[in-house]
Amino acid sequence: MNPTELGDQILSPEQRAYASLYEKVLGEVRDLLIAALNLNRTPDEIDPDTALFGTGLALDSLDAVEIVIGLETQMGVKLEGQAQQRQAMRSVNAMVEVVMAHRAGGRS
Amino acid sequence: MDREATTPPPRVVITGMGAVSAVGTGCEALWQAVEQGRDGLRPIDRFDTSAFGSRLGGMWPGWSDRRQAVPDAERDLASVADDFPLMQMLVIAANEAFSQARFDPRSVRSGRAAIVFGTCFGQGFNRFAEVADTFGAQFGLTGPRITISTACSSSTNAVGLARDLLEQGRADVVIAVGGDVLLREVYAGFCSLGVVSPEKCAPFSTPYGITLAEGAGVVVVESVEQALSRGATPLVDVLGYGLSADAFHETTPDPTGKGIFRAIRGALVDAGVAGAEVDYVNAHATGTESNDRTEWQAIRDALGKDVPVSATKSVIGHAQGAAGILELITVVMAMQRNVVPPTLRFQGPRPGCPTDPIADEGPRSLHVQNAVNVSAAFGGANAVVVVGRDSSVTRKKQASTRVVIGGMGLVGPRGVGLPSMSVETPIVGDVPPIPLETIVPSADPRRLDPSSRYFTAAAALALRDANIVLRGEERERAGVFMAATRMPAESSARCSESIDRYGVGAASASAFARMSVNSPAGTCAKMLGLKGPSTTLTIGRGSGLFAIASSAQWLATRTDAELLVAGSVDERPRAVRKNRAQDASDTEGAACVVLQKVTEPTPGVHVEILGWGLAAAGDVATACRQACQGEEMPSLVFTESPFESVVLDGVRATGVVDVVDVSQFWGNAEATRSTVAFCMAFDGIRGDRFESALVVAPGMSACVAILLKKTKDIRV
């Protein structure tokens, strides 16, 4: 049976919770990128594994600064050091992962 | 256009210098620091630096007890900035320079003492030409007052333009000035770009990064004959200068170094000096990763050798708009003593950087006959000046080539194109949305602010109107001369807002990069691939006409450009803010014309620029007379704003003069109304409605006039 016809019912509670959390953060990250970078895209057009630099959205160093600042001021996530910045900004999903880890860490 | 081909150009010299910098007040203080290998880079007291990655700056000690207030509801940024009046530094430097030059401004014929002022941020981020005006009024310098704002290369460009004005006989003395104050918001912007070093800057070495600073420099520039007749001592000859655009990125230079290369080559050709004859180069050398290596590559390529090079920013920091002139002053002082200044804190070269940037503890003995000063700036605006000793080099003057207008483009409150002249009230307001992707297919609109959009669109439309498609190397000989009187409003507002909302540690890097006055010109150059000589000028009201006149002059007398796009942009601020020094333009838009050199016989009908004039603000008669030299003055005059037409009685021998007051047609657009006036004249001649016209901008800081005429079948 095609799972997409069933919707959320086929997900376990754990899967549902995970998907919900992930989608929330993905939504925030997409909104941040669109606003901070003046992207001419709707959120659903920004695929989660889209690269940010080089290929993909092909952002540059000025955009990078906007993102780092936006992450901090609007999502409360401060990227420490060049290595973390570089890793967090490889793709949209990479950013989502960093934010999710940061928030999970904050709660515990 | 102005000088006979046979008259050799006058030797132009510097006769007086004044400096205010991080190491103190006066040229002697500057020299002592250079000689002792001392820098002026200290922890900053003026504002809280805890949000930044660095605490160091090169502040002027004269303000060591002043603190910068934080803007709030009572006092906006401009007001807070006024606690640090740039004029104070300029006056000190000017007094020193005038004293050394034994120069008394009152001794100059009225209207013949000009000012060229280079600055990044002016006073309070909103006064540019006004500063030059105040400076002129302060000292009684009654000639044209020109301001160049090309970020960090402004004052190098200013010195070059000073030389031009003297060479063209448009002034008897020119005071070249550079100045900028270092305020928290500027520091925040550079920090957000990630280019500020946590330690004292170490050009060509490590750590990477700049140390910001402030300062002011003044030099008195005049012909050698006049200097000697006044009993002044020529200190050095200003031999030539060059300009170019990287057309690459808002803040990063072209990594091949070709942009800087073109500026250096242009300067050498203009100076008549071969690369082999250059003994020393004072590099821009800010200390950033992207600049230093690239610049060294360009220097070596342009000169064909590993010339002695050093970085004065290691002593005084990066003085922004004052950098070029302060570094030039350092070079001159060094030449006088047969030494070259050192680069401090050099501990081995970065990859691709010079191994020996005079990394001694003080100056090194070296007799320098010819020296080059390089400045490179945001927006890719490069300026290079060549100075030399007691030069017996006779530069052959380039015979004046003819200049025609190829086309025009305009974007305004009525959209694209020059609206019809039959209007009841002047056209005012905002530019409606324009289809940029159809006008400039190469431009991704994502990061274009309104000024960049308007100006790039107008430039592209002008090129299209002129039927010009540039390919390959042609782009290196096509430049952009833009006039703008303010910083781009939206970008400036966005940068301020980012600081207001999120604090100084979170200034928007992209807004900061785009808020420099020359940013739209840089963006236009990049979008349209125009890599030739470029500059950004203002004379307040009437600036657009001055950009056009300057381009015509450049094309007529130089060999490094075939084509220049000349024009202007005005952008209305979206929000009204308190304490504005100047009423903002109520009409936004941009207009450009394409000017082309004529080097081959060209059949057909053309609209030609026959001459142009520059005079003190309001002196329409002098400007018109200069413009019409040798030609009959037309009976039709388009003026940017009203003036007493009776003044033209002496200029035009016969007949009534019909004056079209463009302020009846176009609203208050400081830079662009004069450009619109020019477009109207061009359009009328091209459309066969009249044969010739004079376009005048009585002006706020200078008066400009340009003579246009229909010409058939140009023979050369």
Added chain:
Amino acid sequence: MSLQSEIETVRQRVGISSRNHLCLVSVRGTGALALLDVTSPVPLFLREGQIRHTLLLDDGARPVADLQIAHVEDGYILMADGVSESELLQHLETRRNLEVPDAQVVIEGIGERFRVLGLDGPYAWELASGVLGPAVLGMPYLTVLQCERGVMCLRGGKTGEYGYDIIVPADKAATVESELEAAGKAFDAGRISLPALDHCALENWHFSPRNVRPSRLVPVLTPIELQLQWRVNFGRKYAGVAALSRRRAEPSGYRVACVTLSKCVPDGTLVLSGTQVVGEIQTLVFSQPRDEFIGTALVYQKLASPGSPGLSVVSEGESVALTVRTPPLLNNRSLFITPHRNPYANRIHESFPPLVAR
């Protein structure tokens, strides 16, 4: 060289390849931009010297080729991976006739006049500049440089390392190739094959038409499923836009995700959540640095996020856990190498982060 050696060469040094699978077409004339504007799913925004990385879709919105469009001095060069020269020419002619029949444009297959060589690896920049000149060093990503001897150097790369496509006039190809090989000795360079390039592309989440398999669950995989929406815009005219818009209005509910497994399974193996079918393996390869199998799988959207729990496949009767990850899966060496600053000769003195973060 074995496949793993070739891959290692690309990841650590530089691989030289003949890119015979690419086709080249030139598009010139005043109407060139107009034609390309109705061919490319994304706006080009190309200045002279720039390259736009885009796609060619068929009318069903299936990506048939990875396409690069380079703006050169006298027009545009199209370099496509996934279609033949005649197919590309056909596609362009169809677009012209349909959308811009009056455009003044010359479309020409130039495959016979040129050969394409490739360099990929953390030191590709050094080898390229050694043979083609120092101007290569400053080339930004996705730009084209005109070199001596009519050679065009395009900086791109689909492996996550520095990559250059070198378009050489046919009569000079042998010479340039041997120059690269000779100079390559100083870099311990090696010849690499297309499968090695495709493997590296898969590891780094670069689209290759050969890495996409037909699916039983979704008849046509469009850029929406393939996470290639950055290469399309919905408001434009190009082949496949209607089908793509329909898919957007009625999504399949699946997307491809980056997955890892401890065991290999055949393409087409179903992905399960418990006993529920929630996806299908596209393709897997063994990643030596990661010591596991990596690849792509089509997965139900809600379970396609990295770290989604409870996914598995069946291999030889046993359930094997499937992990969705965030690509790229490697800390590519090239990320830590800056042309000029980190030449090959210095590598022994440098300590780079490991290819796989632990």
